[in-house]
Amino acid sequence: MKTLLKNGLKAGIPFGIVSIFLFLIGFNSTIADIILKFIKIDDKTVVFGLTSRPLALLMFMGVIGFWAGTNSGRKIKNKTSSVIILSTLAGLTHGVLVALVSYTIGSLSESGLKINTYLAAMLTQTIKLFLLDKTPLAGAVFMLIFLTIMGALGGLVSFSYDRANTRQKMVSGWKNLTVKINQQPVVRHIQTNPLTRYILYGLILICLIVVPLIAGSYWNYTIGTVGIYVLLGLGLNIIVGMSGLLVLGYVAFFAIGAYTVSLLTAPLPHHLMWNFWWTIPIAMLLAALAGILLGIPVLRMRGDYLAIVTLGFGEIIRILIKSDLLTSFTGGPKGVTAVGGPTLFGRPFSSEIDFVYLIFLAVLFAIFVTVRLQNSRVGRAWEAMREDETVSRAMGIDTLWQKLLAFAIGAALAGLAGVFFASRNQFTGPEDHSLMVSINVLSVVIVGGMGSIPGVIAGAFVLKGLPEILRELENYRVLTFGALLVIMMLVRPEGLIPPSRRKLDTNQDAVLDSKKQDERPE
Amino acid sequence: MKRLFSSINIRELLRPIGQLAIFSLGSAVILSAIVLLLALIMDKTAVGLGVLARFHVSLFTYTLVNLPQVLIDGLTIGFVYAAIALGYTMVYGVLEFINFAHSEIFAVGAFVGVEILIFLDGLGILSAVPNWAAFLILIGAILAGMLASGLLAVAVERVAYRPLRGASSRLVPLISAIGVSFFLQDAIRMTESLTTGQFNRIFPTFGNFDDRLKFGELPMGANMITLGVSIKSIIVIIAAVLMLVGLNYLVNATKIGKAIRAVAQDRTTANLMGINVNYIISFTFLVGGLLGGAAGVLYALKFTRIDPFVGFFPGLKAFTAAVLGGIGNITGALLGGIVLGMLETFAGSYLGVFTIGAAGTEYKDIFAFGILILVLIFRPQGLMGENVSQKA
Incomplete structure (x- = not known):
């Protein structure tokens, strides 16, 4: 149990530090904007009382939290319960670290202190976003719970698949597939036909001519x-x-x-x-x-x-x-x-x-x-x-x-x-x-x-x-x-x-x- | 007490001091002789006449009078180069690869030290302290810079180099090191611009480091030239000598030093002999980082202004110095650093005079690299390197 606790802390702390670092340099709000650009979320959307930008931020934080969970779960493979405990612990550590920092900065900002004189990226807006547009306490707690759940989920997933094995299977499957395709008579015919090559070159040439025009x-x-x-x-x-x-x-x-x-x-x-x-x-x-x-x-x-x-x-x-x-x-x-x-x-x-x-x-x-x-x-x-x-x-x-x-x-x-x-x-x-x-x-x-x-x-x-x-x-x-x-x-x-x-x-x-x-x- | 003394290997303590003295004196004497000879030859030419018209002394006197200052400056920068070069050379000795990120590790040391001092200055502590306390604070800043750099070096090795050991190509860890170098450089830039909004940092003035100890005046025509050495130069030289002696002792007279040498010679056999190779490599990076960090703070003390790209040129020069002396060889790094520092300062001070201003100070870099190329063409293993064929 003690080693489990230690390992959980060990797995969670690096992710906590990375998350806090990304928060402090203002990377999170940039990433949220990019996510919004690719995934169109309607401005009127409200899920769990969250609007579009905080949702995008949560997606990003979720990925990190999930990663923390899978990463911690990868170390031991056999015992279901210990994997889940470990990944939950890692997620919890991660969440506590992030919540502590965001709560501190958020409440300081609430009390009227201008954080961005010390940390240029910490605009009031950015801090608000990180607290999901809620009060510091509510935002921090929400984030804590969310990251813990994501960690546990990550652990579950890491348990359910054996990474090395899956990768091996994927690679060999891909190889088999290519071999099979290559053995098809039609494909072979196309491959051995010299015309194919010229057509391919022609296509590339046309691309080269057309692309600059567009x-x-x-x-x-x-x-x-x-x-x-x-x-x-x-x-x-x-x-x-x-x-x-x-x-x-x-x-x-x-x-x-x-x-x-x-x-x-x-x-x-x-x-x-x-x-x-x-x-x-x-x-x-x-x-x-x-x-x-x-x-x-x-x-x-x-x-x-x-x-x-x-x-x-x-x-x-x-x-x-x-x-x-x-x-x-x-x-x-x-x-x-x-x-x-x-x-x-x-x-x-x-x-x-x-x-x-x-x-x-x-x-x-x-x-x-x-x-x-x-x-x-x-x-x-x-x-x-x-x-x-x-x-x-x-x-x-x-x-x-x-x-x-x-x-x-x-x-x-x-x-x-x-x-x-x-x-x-x-x-x-x-x-x-x-x-x-x-x-x-x-x-x-x-x-x-x-x-x-x-x-x-x-x-x-x-x-x-x-x-x-x-x-x-x-x-x-x-x-x-x-x-x-x-x-x-x-x-x-x-x-x-x-x-x-x-x-x-x-x-x-x-x-x-x-x-x-x-x-x-x- | 007696036992304590007998356990210290006095010879290993004295040897590097002797070496440093020989290298400094030797390069000083040789370079001075060359410069004075040139001055004698050119005395009657247009160059000499030009100097005579401007300063009312012969070229020879001019050269001679300026010599002590040039020597001291050369020695100061030479020791800084030597301290950085040791980081490169130790890592090369153990792993056979160029740690490109070492210049950024140096820069991180400089920034940590300077930021601490700026912070103290902001609290108003620095301006009020007496000289001895200022001295202690400076030592504290140097130690903090060392610690930060040392830990960073270990972390970098763990993350970016260790997984690549045994890669198929020697270029793979090199590119990884280049990547780390970019990353750290930009991380410093970003941290600085986000926390303080600017990334040019100035070493705060405190204590009596800017004072000059005067020990005489030399007449030059109608003027008098003061002979002196600033206290910060003395600090830089003493600190560098202490570090170099300490490192030499560590590598040559302690058990862990023996392990380092064993790993450098043959990693597999060292492993078989019960040496924890990973631990030793981490330790090597730690030592290199400590030296680099201290050199960073000393560099900031000497040149006052630092920015995130501060590591680049000293790093390049120090690497040049390491190669010049024979990379992988600790004594060679000392020699290379001192020779390079001297050469550069001589070129910077005299080139302008000897070419009547046609070639100014900016040529000192050309001089440094040119000498490097010449040395490597005629002695490819460096000045002190042994002639070993490279492992395939």
Whole structure:
């Protein structure tokens, strides 16, 4: 009984702290508004004396309370009564903590104290909402009872299903289903027919053409940003994903591309006013050259040393651009304005749509290059190098040369992305090229799945597109992004869409690992 | 009493002090020699003439007169870097991964310390206290910052790194660390902007920390240059030296230190020898966090202003220092921190003079990274690192 009590407290306290934290930063009212946006609740609805906003809040709190219950119940599986007691205790602890804080703050607010001078998010309205528009005591007690019940319910559910087993069943069921579908003669016929592939590609192409026409200029801008990150991701994918070289200064090549187009086409500081199209190959060449020049000395290093040296290189480039010495050449901290854009048959690319199409073209080109490389001798050499450098060298692969090639191609793609970035914004400055860009691109590659092309696209959408969709969470954006990265690594470290060859590998590793389990300290 | 003394390993207490002295003196002497030599060479060129016109002294005298101040500043920042670098290097030694979140752990320490002081200042306590009490309060703030950072580091390890141990790719924990870093940075920003409405915090002035101890004046042309060191620099140096010695003792002369070294060498075998590996790793994070937190408060004391992104640059520099010295090597981190701090301060103070103002202070970062790249090209394992091949 005593251990049960202890475990219940232990399970409830973290959830209580999280709930209180979310309450204190005002996250709850934001979430309630979002819920209301998706689930339309009529303003006149009254359930248990609660109107629409408190109901939405209760839905959210209910999920947390439920989670507290399932989480506590998961630890012991066999005894019904102890599971229920444990989860109820956890829910009760959770509820008591939340109720205490909300009651205190609510009654302080009632007595005329302005809480938001101490805690900026604690507007009277927000506190009222959390107390479900009731008096502090009634609201707190209601919340307490509600959370306890939700905890108990969570425990019940966790008891009634065995998590690991259910998951296994779902996975194997899905697999059986796909196998069965694949064995159907019609499906096989479609699959083996080469026409299918072309039709699929055609559909994607039509989507790519149609979507920018429908979307407004804001969404086209976002799609363009995602596209630029896909380009960057594909380039870094060659370096990190395929060849296994950890590079943290990738932004340097991006900056070189952006500054090449800026300096060659802008009226200031050089008044060269070149045609945009000529700058693309030059920017790519310069970026590739920079990649080779950086690569020759540093590629002998391995792993983390390579990471920190390239990171230093990226920072050096940014500081150089900003510095007084080069201000007359690069425009200094103020950057370069009025960067020239592309023209086609005398028509300038003015709207976002034009740029979206241009970026799509570039992405398709990059995908083509990457796919061809991946299936070539070079791609296989990179993969061998990634898996084991020493062995690949023994197999006769000139590793330095292959690394340089990977560096140069990856850098050229970053240069291309830089060109589009600068000419679309008609501006480029040193702060566009901070370390954050490198880290974002690396996250895109890893979250998507190292070495996988669809993965990179998915990663760019998730990391650059999703934050735009969740505008309401503006204040919590970086916070969510960070948490998302951690959770992603915990739940699915191989990425959203891992490459097929890699998948084979990891499965084998998993088999080996399960055998080795006993040896490994955990 | 005698038994107590005999149980203390005096040699391990003295050794790091000697090392610190050698590193500080060595880098000071070498850098001074280089700068003075440059000054001698350039004395008759346009650079020397420019200085002569402006300050009415030769370039050599100018350099020489400014040298003591530069050395003290370099040493102060160098020790701060060393204290942060130790956090990186210890974690790397044990787990072989870059703890990207360490810079935010440093920042949390700084914020906790400064917030406590601001709170006390708001109560009106700080302005009235005598100097000795101010000193005690500062120590209290440092301890609070240490505690917060240490516990946070342990929590981060438990939540974000431990489940990933034995992941297929080395990049997986790295990305997780980057995620934690973002999360903490924004959590600080949000907590600050929600509770105080602003996130630039100023270290309150109290006690006599801003006073300077003067020990002489040097003539430079018509002017006199005061030689002195501010009390806060002395505090930073002493606190850092104490911590570094303590850490060295902990790792090299205690039982738990032995366990840490064993885990760093071979985790599986250490486990077989009856060492609780998880506990030791948590402990390593705790120690790294404690050092980082103290460094955070010291940094705030020295530079006064902090914001949620305060951790980024010191963290980057400290990591550079750790790599420079040979990552995973505690003595190397000390050396790397001191060398980097010195280099930076020298570059910051003299680069402008030697290039007639063409290249200003902002080049000191380029200098730091450039040196790092050069060292790694010619000595990829760092200054003191052993030549071990990386585990696949």
